[in-house]
Amino acid sequence: MPNRVSDLDLIDRRILKALLTEGRLSNADLANRVGLSASPCWQRVRRLEEGGFIRGYASILDQDLLGAAETVMIEVVLDRHDDEVLEAFGRTMQQMPEVLEVHLTTGEYDYLIKVAVDGTKGYESFLREKLYRVRGIRHTRSSFVLRTLKDVQAYIPDGD
Amino acid sequence: MPNRVSDLDLIDRRILKALLTEGRLSNADLANRVGLSASPCWQRVRRLEEGGFIRGYASILDQDLLGAAETVMIEVVLDRHDDEVLEAFGRTMQQMPEVLEVHLTTGEYDYLIKVAVDGTKGYESFLREKLYRVRGIRHTRSSFVLRTLKDVQAYIPDGD
DNA sequence: GATGAAAACTTTATAAG
DNA sequence: CTTATAAAGTTTTCATC
Numbered sequence: 001m002p003n004r005v006s007d008l009d010l011i012d013r014r015i016l017k018a019l020l021t022e023g024r025l026s027n028a029d030l031a032n033r034v035g036l037s038a039s040p041c042w043q044r045v046r047r048l049e050e051g052g053f054i055r056g057y058a059s060i061l062d063q064d065l066l067g068a069a070e071t072v073m074i075e076v077v078l079d080r081h082d083d084e085v086l087e088a089f090g091r092t093m094q095q096m097p098e099v100l101e102v103h104l105t106t107g108e109y110d111y112l113i114k115v116a117v118d119g120t121k122g123y124e125s126f127l128r129e130k131l132y133r134v135r136g137i138r139h140t141r142s143s144f145v146l147r148t149l150k151d152v153q154a155y156i157p158d159g160d
Numbered sequence: 161m162p163n164r165v166s167d168l169d170l171i172d173r174r175i176l177k178a179l180l181t182e183g184r185l186s187n188a189d190l191a192n193r194v195g196l197s198a199s200p201c202w203q204r205v206r207r208l209e210e211g212g213f214i215r216g217y218a219s220i221l222d223q224d225l226l227g228a229a230e231t232v233m234i235e236v237v238l239d240r241h242d243d244e245v246l247e248a249f250g251r252t253m254q255q256m257p258e259v260l261e262v263h264l265t266t267g268e269y270d271y272l273i274k275v276a277v278d279g280t281k282g283y284e285s286f287l288r289e290k291l292y293r294v295r296g297i298r299h300t301r302s303s304f305v306l307r308t309l310k311d312v313q314a315y316i317p318d319g320d
Numbered sequence: 321g322a323t324g325a326a327a328a329c330t331t332t333a334t335a336a337g
Numbered sequence: 338c339t340t341a342t343a344a345a346g347t348t349t350t351c352a353t354c
Contacts, residue, residue, distance in 0.1 A: 005227040016221060023183050023217035026330060037339060042332075055220045057183035061176060061314035062215050067165040068317050073265065073272055094310045098317075102310040105233065107303035112233055116315040143267035150254045150262040153311075154221035155276035157228050157258075186347060197322055202349075 007051070008159060011036060015044055016053065016156050023057040058153075068098060068116040071145035072123055074131070075109035077138045085136050086110065092134050098126060109141070167211070168319060171196060175204055176213065176316050183217045218313075228258060228276040231305035232283055234291070235269035237298045245296050246270065252294050258286060269301070 008016075014034040018025060025033070031041035048054045063069055078085055086104065093102045093113055101114035117123040123142070131140065168176075174194040178185060185193070191201035208214045223229055238245055246264065253262045253273055261274035277283040283302070291300065 005225065008226075016219070016226075019219040020221060021216070021218060023219040027332095028330075038330095039340080040338060046332090051225070052222050053225050055222050056181070057217060057219050058181060058313055059176070059179040059183040059217050060215045061180060061316070062212050063314050065165065065211070065213050066168075066176075066314060066316055068315050071263070073263070090307075090309045098315045099310065100312050100315060102308065103231070103233070103305045104307040104309065105303040105305055108301075109303070112303065112305075118317070141268070143265040143269070143272065145263045145265055145272075147250075147264040148262065149250045149264065150259065151313075152260050153218055154223050154226060155228050155258045155260060156221070156226055157278070187349095188347075199323075200321060206349095 005157070005159075008053070010159065012044060012048060012053075013156050013159060015041070015048065019045075019054065020152065020154060020156070063116055068118045068122060070117050070119060070123065071100075071148065072115050072117055072126075073143045073145065074113050074115060075141045076111040076113065076131075077108075077140070078110045079136045079138045081110065089134060089136060096130060098130075165317070165319075168213070170319060172204060172208060172213075173316050173319060175201070175208065176314075179205075179214065180312065180314060180316065223276055228278045228282060230277050230279060230283070231260075231308065232275050232277055232286075233303045233305065234273050234275060235301045236271040236273065236291075237268075237300070238270045239296045239298045241270065249294060249296060256290060258290075 011034050015030065018030055018033050027042045027045065028038055030045070031038045034041060036044075045054070063071075076089070078089055089111065090102055090104060093099050093111065098116050099113050100116055101112075103112045104110065105112055115123075115126060117126050123144075127140075131137070171194050175190065178190055178193050187202045187205065188198055190205070191198045194201060196204075205214070223231075236249070238249060249271065250262055250264060253259050253271065258276050259273050260276055261272075263272045264270065265272055275283075275286060277286050283304075287300075287302075291297070
């Protein structure tokens with residue numbers, strides 16, 4: 001069972017690249033795409049799942065149609081930087097459904113969060129009713145996303 | 161065919177929530193999960209796909225196992241802000257496979273990009289060999305991601 | 321909405337070249 | 338790796354209540 005990058009050959013990488021953007025490809029189509037017959041292709045997918053390379057499958061939803069069509073990136077600086085405060089903040093953010101991404105970072109701020117909001121009104125109410133009710137925030141800095149040109153889940157390095 | 165938020169009822173929302181994190185649920189399991197029998201559940205999934213709510217399916221890969229295990233958020237300020245320069249930069253970033261997200265934003269910087277790198281060496285070589293070969297960059301500001309606590313693709317607002 | 325059924329396809333396992 | 342087989346499960350369509 002592969003569990004390191006070096007265990008992946010060119011065909012494994014092709015499988016991962018195909019499934020990254022088309023997670024519901026049938027085994028027959030996938031085999032055809034990567035240049036294998038069905039049976040070894042299926043075994044490779046199993047191995048990639050069991051080895052943890054493929055962690056799961058997700059649907060890609062249209063946020064515009066769902067509402068909360070605007071995306072805001074909010075950098076958050078906390079008052080204190082001890083583990084307890086940092087972790088508590090992270091856990092709180094994690095639980096808010098409109099918060100899509102929560103990243104603890106190095107540098108000038110502590111957290112970067114990506115939030116789906118419904119216009120400037122939605123943004124305002126997220127800040128006032130949710131974010132600023134969390135204790136320990138020193139300050140925040142927001143940038144609205146005007147356009148997202150790419151949003152993929154992973155990068156599959158070439159094995160050269 | 162639904163094509164607005166208001167066309168989604170509670171069961172549609174349940175279907176989307178389930179598929180958001182388990183994109184390969186079988187129709188039988190999904191039906192059971194959302195409290196429907198198989199046939200109407202299947203019709204709803206079809207409608208959600210045709211209505212554009214579900215744009216596709218993806219696999220979730222383990223970036224640690226694949227290599228390029230570190231994530232860096234890089235804010236980029238460009239020299240000029242005319243459409244031509246902005247779009248050209250965006251398109252260039254979009255084509256680099258290690259660049260996972262490309263967002264054109266309001267505020268103090270122009271673009272926020274999320275990049276998968278292989279340690280500080282990989283970061284350095286991305287900056288030197290890729291990012292700084294692109295013309296028109298005034299400056300950048302990077303933050304390494306220490307930990308990602310949440311990373312989901314969409315938010316399904318409640319229909320209340 | 322629920323149920324049931326039929327055909328086509330997919331998944332999963334296994335055997336043999 | 339390939340081809341082939343087979344049972345179980347899933348997808349898709351469609352008719353009926």
